Amino acid sequence: MRTADASALLSPGSVLKRGGHIPRFSPVAAQSLIHHSLGLLRRWPVRVYDPFCGNGIALCTFQLAYSEYGEELIGSDVNPLAVATTKDNLLIVTNKDEALAAQRDLRADYACTGDERFSRRAQVAQGIVDIIDARLRKGIAATPWRVFEANVFDARQLASYIPPASIDLVLTDPPYSIESKWIGLDGKDVLEEHVNMSLGAMRPLLAPGGVVALAFERSAELSFVGYQKARQVQLKGSRTGYLLQAA
Ligand SMILES: C[S@@+](CC[C@H](N)C(=O)[O-])C[C@H]1O[C@@H](n2cnc3c(N)ncnc32)[C@H](O)[C@@H]1O
Numbered sequence: 001m002r003t004a005d006a007s008a009l010l011s012p013g014s015v016l017k018r019g020g021h022i023p024r025f026s027p028v029a030a031q032s033l034i035h036h037s038l039g040l041l042r043r044w045p046v047r048v049y050d051p052f053c054g055n056g057i058a059l060c061t062f063q064l065a066y067s068e069y070g071e072e073l074i075g076s077d078v079n080p081l082a083v084a085t086t087k088d089n090l091l092i093v094t095n096k097d098e099a100l101a102a103q104r105d106l107r108a109d110y111a112c113t114g115d116e117r118f119s120r121r122a123q124v125a126q127g128i129v130d131i132i133d134a135r136l137r138k139g140i141a142a143t144p145w146r147v148f149e150a151n152v153f154d155a156r157q158l159a160s161y162i163p164p165a166s167i168d169l170v171l172t173d174p175p176y177s178i179e180s181k182w183i184g185l186d187g188k189d190v191l192e193e194h195v196n197m198s199l200g201a202m203r204p205l206l207a208p209g210g211v212v213a214l215a216f217e218r219s220a221e222l223s224f225v226g227y228q229k230a231r232q233v234q235l236k237g238s239r240t241g242y243l244l245q246a247a
Pocket of ligand 1: 022023025026051052053054055056057058066076078079082150151152153172173174175180181182183185226
């Protein structure tokens with residue numbers, strides 16, 4: 001499986017936007033989770049869903065480095081700012097005009113301020129334009145995508161957007177209750193065990209043999225009901241990646 005290395009293009013300091021204080025997932029970790037998941041799935045193209053899409057880094061990583069393996073990319077988040085930021089970022093990595101516009105803005109910022117960081121970010125934007133160009137030359141289309149606002153604990157809401165048994169890969173970075181909090185149905189922050197509840201919410205959406213790949217901050221007591229734990233991978237920093245396959 002040969003792919004572009006998306007991590008340098010999507011890391012903090014790249015052209016991608018950040019919605020307020022929403023934590024950014026590491027594109028290196030996302031790329032590792034995608035690589036292991038496609039190895040487990042052994043089938044593609046895949047329909048991918050990130051129910052905590054945040055700034056959209058996981059979906060942008062798939063889009064930039066693995067678009068030939070994608071059938072559809074779906075993102076949702078309870079926070080409307082996250083939904084808007086994910087849409088903006090997916091547009092930048094799929095649409096050359098959007099990538100060029102983002103690059104022009106950075107060059108204008110550099111011209112106004114003389115701040116070298118803007119100039120470096122404009123160079124990173126060129127890397128994204130080059131990937132889009134190379135894809136166009138090879139006739140590889142961007143993976144179709146959609147993003148919507150939804151609370152993962154609201155099964156009816158999720159079902160109205162996603163048919164049952166239609167998702168091959170849930171790829172996500174749930175809140176760790178450190179930088180970002182869980183939001184329960186009543187709008188309050190709820191406890192970390194809700195990873196288990198969200199795993200339960202994902203299960204009916206998964207196609208047979210489908211995989212959930214999630215990053216967690218530390219060794220967690222996850223119940224894995226309805227899943228077999230297929231693999232555990234060490235990610236960047238203190239994070240662990242869990243790959244769970246529908247039982
Ligand atoms: C760690 S961030 C995700 C970072 C993201 N993967 C990225 O690449 O930028 C966690 C996200 O979970 C969202 N969230 C918290 N509770 C939620 C819930 N009940 N349903 C859906 N999203 C929720 C937050 O709004 C936040 O954007």
